[in-house]
Amino acid sequence: MDYNRLAELLFPNVTETPEQVEARYPARDLPEGAKVTRMAPSPTGFMHLGNLFGAVVDERLAHQSGGVFYLRIEDTDKKREVEGGVQLILETFKTFGLPFDEGATIDGDNGAYGPYRQSQRAAIYHVFVKDLVKRGYAYPCFCTEEELAEMRAQQEANKENFGYYGKYAKYRDCPLEEIEKRLAEGQSYVVRFRSPGSIEHKVRHTDLVKGNLELTENDQDIVLLKSDGIPTYHFAHVVDDHLMHTTHVVRGEEWLATLPVHLQLFDVMGWKRPKYVHTAQLMKMDGGSKRKLSKRKDPELALTYYYQQGIPVPAVMEYLMTLLNSNFEEWRRANQTASINDFPFSPKKMSVSGSLFDMEKLRDVSKNVISRMTAEEVYDFVSAWSADNDPEFHDLFVRDPEMTRKFLAIGRGGKKPRKDLAFWSETKAYMDFMFPELFQPDYSGMPESTKDDAKAILTEYQDIYDPADDMSAWFDKVKTLADQHGFAPETKLYKKNPDAYKGPVGDISMVLRVAICGRTNAPDLYSVMQLMDQDEINRRLTAACDAL
Incomplete structure (x- = not known):
């Protein structure tokens, strides 16, 4: 086979060489040990918790090491793209406080390693696919959908692995003359990778979360370029991560199955492999068993849910960190006022199995986060x-x-x-x-001990309340009122001899609290009353009397 001739047939307009492309993407000038990570979502109009989960890892690895965190838009599948998808991605990550150092913007790029949209990088991918054809690692495949379906049915009948490989790779060794004929006829084709692998071999790989892995080597002739000349994810991300000098690829563990393909592509291209960080899936309890969070079943998967429900961004980020690193909660207890960015994040502390998402735990974390705010x-x-x-x-x-x-x-x-x-x-x-407009009191919380005295207490209190009183003077008046109605003016007196009193002084405070706040549970009553107009206080005391 004359591979050079084949390469020219397939890519007659590609004149640039891989070396020339590489020259446009020089090594980054970064400190020793600095990590380069990327967030690479598709603009589908749906940003989910898994995106944020991985992005936190990306951002922490990059910024804790003095590196770069960039945004790349993987928009090669135009059927899934929605209008405004890129803007949604940018706004989402801005909302969650994950700043990109470079990458795609709403209407362009920010950085020297673009374009940062894969749809604008087709010419780059063609250069490298042409080079693979020249080296015998890629070829055109003219299989129709019917032929592929027939192949799959045969594999199923023979109980063999599914896919395009070995004896099923129909066009792998197609003669050049036949290829020329089909091209001349205008037949549609894809460009496939000629895998040098065998399922008889194993690939050893160390994942930063999963540890040492032994994976079956890839033998599939995967599609590199679709019939429209657009690359598949498998090929595009390998080229982009190399040229953009990505050091760490963070992604969900569902991609582990295709890792041998990606490692093989890096090796065949002659490029250094990045380190891979495969994060555990986000799970939730469903009855007595765990399952993966579902777009259809679980509204909390969508990031828009958190804003709509008013769940604070800092709480979401803090909660995610409890899922990402097993030692975060211990660190937080010892550093209650420290910024979350001060936490020494490590992929070694990430869960190997699924991370369990628990809304009640998020509520608890959020309460603590809000309590620390001014x-x-x-x-x-x-x-x-x-x-x-x-x-x-x-x-x-x-x-x-x-x-x-x-x-x-x-x-x-x-x-x-x-x-x-x-x-x-x-x-x-x-x-x-x-707010008077929203006040809807519930007087059922009046203590039983005050049943006979509540009206008198509320009426008398209107005459003795003075907003100029400090807290001590205010409470002295409440104690005097308690004493006058047969209640213990001091809690310790009631505890010492409960039979001598109708109840403790707290019961009198509760009568006032229920009348003024309309509930039994509210912030400090003195402080609340200091913020209220005296006429409004008297109106509420009178209304409570009338209701009783």
């Missing part, structure tokens, strides 16, 4: 979220920013901060009683 930060987050997702509440929330911020500051900070909020969507229910 009132100002919470205000800004809720303001932005409510503007998009609950405009009516948003108008109330920002109507008096000073009052809202002071309310959010109640119980915040210190060694034991309040942990009322897990999601921004819960803010409305948490503080609705602060």
Whole structure:
């Protein structure tokens, strides 16, 4: 076979050499040990938790080592591409605080190693496929869909491996004359890789998560270029990762089955293999068994879900880190106020088996994350979220920013901060009683011990309440009121002799709390009342009296 002649037949317009292409992509000027990673999604209009899961690994490996984290758009499958898909990708990762150092932008590129869209790199792929043809590692295949289906049926009947290989590789050794004839007739073809492998051989590989692996060598003549001249993922990502000097490829473990193909391609091309980091799948409990998160069944797989539900971005990132590194929670307990970026992330601490996604655990993590935020930060987050997702509440929330911020500051900070909020969507229910328009009291929480005295307590309290009182004076009045109605003015007195009193002073506080807040569970009552207009307080005390 005259491979040079075949290469010219298939690629008459390709004049550039691999060496000339390589010269346009010089080695990166980075410190020793710096890692280069990439996020390479397809613009399908759907960004899922798995994308973010892998991207966190990419970003940490790159930025902890002084390296580069870049965005490449794998848009060779035009059938799956949606309008605005690239913009969604960029906005999503900006939202989750994963900054790309270079790569595709909405309308172009940022960086010296582009184009960063595979659809714009066809000429580059053709240079390297032509070179493979010249070296006898690629050839045209004219198989029709019917022929491929017939081949598969025969393999199934013979209980043989499926695929295009060995005796089933019909056009692997097709004579040059026949190829010329078919090309002259305008027959459609793909370009396949002529695999030098055999399933009798094993490939040894060390994955940074899975450890030492022994895999069956690839013997499949996979498609390199489709009939439209567009490359398959298998070939395109190998060329791109080489030219862009990617040092670490992070991807889901579902790609392990094709790893022998990719390693073989790197070897045949004469290129250094990158290190591979195959992350475990995200699982969830379904009854008594685990299953993979599903786009159809699980709304929490979509990244848009987290914003719609008001789940804070820092909480999502913190929770993902608990799934990614087994020692993160221990580190967090010892470094409660440190930035998540200070955590020494390591692929060696990643789970080899599936990572179990648990929404309740995410809630707990989120409560802790929010409890560490300042009132100002919470205000800004809720303001932005409510503007998009609950405009009516948003108008109330920002109507008096000073009052809202002071309310959010109640119980915040210190060694034991309040942990009322897990999601921004819960803010409305948490503080609705602060807005007369939303106040819907539930008086059923009045202590049973105060049944006969509640009306009198509420009426008398209107005469003694003074917003100028400090907390000590305020509580002294509550204790006096308790004593006058037969309740213990001190909790310790009640504990010492409970039969001598109708109840403890806390029961009087609860009467006031239920009347003013409309519920039994609310932040510190004194602090809440300091933020309320006195007329509104009196209206609520009177309304509670009337209701009782």
